[in-house]
Amino acid sequence: MNAVIFPGQGAQYPRMGKDLYDNFPEVRDIFSRIDKAAGMPLSEKCFYASEEELKDTSLQQLAILTVSLAAFEVFRGKPIKIDYFSGLSLGEYSCLYPAGVLSLEDVVILIRERSLAMDEAAKENPSCMFAVIGAREDDLKGKQNNSFYIANINSPSQIVVSLAENKKLIVKEILTKSGFRVVELDVSGGFHSTFMEPARVRLKKVMESLNFLDAKVPIVSNFTARAHTDREDIKHNLINQLTHPVLWKDCIEFMNNKGVNTFFEVGPSRVLKGILRKINPQLKVVNIGKKEDIDVLE
Template identity: 40%
Template sequence: MKTAFIFPGQGAQYVGMGKELSAYYKEADDIFSMADSILKMQLKKLCFEGPEEELKRTEITQPAILTVSTAALEVLKKEGISPDVVAGLSLGEYSALVAAGVISFKDALPLVQKRGKFMQEAVPEGKGTMAAIIGLKRFEVLRICKEASAEGIVEAANFNCPTQIVIAGDIQGVRRAMALAKERGAKKVVELPVSAPFHTSMLEPAGEKLFLELEKIDFYSPQIPFISNVTGDYVSDPEQIKVLLKKQVNSPVLWEDIIKRMIKDGVKVFIEVGPGKSLSSFVKKIDRNSAVINIEDLKTLEKVKHTLKEVAV
């Protein structure tokens, strides 16, 4: 019975994340200490105490979530729990690559901080936005984006699960698409509190800058099978992974495709490693029969252990 580790992206952050694991596991606390040392800032204090507004800044959020996810990963390793396959949503892809041994945490941390900065700088604040459309099929959302693009850039950004697709672009285009989605019978349409239209062509300049940084870092072949956001398929060539990370910034995230591929290949247990339960919710909507659990504190760690014992029987 195969187990997948899945790693959350931006938006999963909250004040207090990782604090309990850090207090009880030296392995987790060491990751926070390493992050403070590498970034020369009090990231640990920000994760544990906030303020929330500071933690929400993209160039802080991205290394913070990577750190919390890696700390949780170290706890799972300590407990003898390992995955058969890994993937992460957007930023979470970097946590997955650390888990797979493709990139070191030491190299990934400043890289995602720069990624956050480049993404923030690519589109002036107040120009772009994102919205979640719930209850329409993929082809319907793509058709709406095409129609609304007469008023401004609007593209599909995240295919999260069968009932939720996120669109992004400039404000006029996205809001026109939101209105069309409501007209076409969407159950819910929600504009998201984000500072940039992630995973759209508007972020291409960020991808170009990011690739210059990627080229400076050693990447290795995955020791654990890894599935890419851009292709929804396995990737093992280190240079191809770099190219896909560049494309990922301005390409839609094929999360539903990733989960379906894992299920097809025999994954029965999904463990969300890091803050929040958003990915767990998506997996449950894709396949109700899968065992889905998350780890972010001691209570959820115990649930992980209990579930793994149950499914092993």
């Protein structure tokens, strides 16, 4: 069995998607449609924006979405049956167009609003994120004490926490004294935590204005780590993903337990491949993000 997984924030890099754009007419069509829907030249941003420019949340989310869906447009032409879709954080939203839940244009609207809502929530609630290397979920649960929130359970030994900006020093001290390595992430706020409640409220209203359909292929939710096809369930999960932990390890294990042995990471970078190796070294991960990746499938 096969699953397609899409990357989240942090997968961006300058000139991403350019070789796909230059070699595949269907990719140029996707870029053109997204440029129009976004009301901005996203293709130019993907190809020519600097590494620093691509760190901006509102641009980064749209750019990663664009390259992910452009790569998928080529991949979908291959005779490969897809049994599940999933994605890490932003990547779960990227599933909506390939799974037939939303039109391409509505996905762009949704991500544009999501990025703006998250940016505004971060300004309203100054916060940040730490990757805690070497920690397991149970190690951190007893140390939270309202000083931080578990935001991502990426692998058995990598957990991301969200915390208030003014608690950075004390939380880092608590975690390093416990023997964990702490790395502050280059993000604009404490995502997947209560800091994002204003974004959840705003995005819920946006979703009600869009035409959601049932998924043609099950989407494995970050919120439940289970597969869903019902449109209302999918909306509920996406909304709650903003303020609850991303259960990425559980998502991968769920699909693997259902029989998935090959994961196609579709989009820029190879971030998910590294994470999946830590979850289960036996899993096969095939990257689809450049022309050379497509050529190998021929």
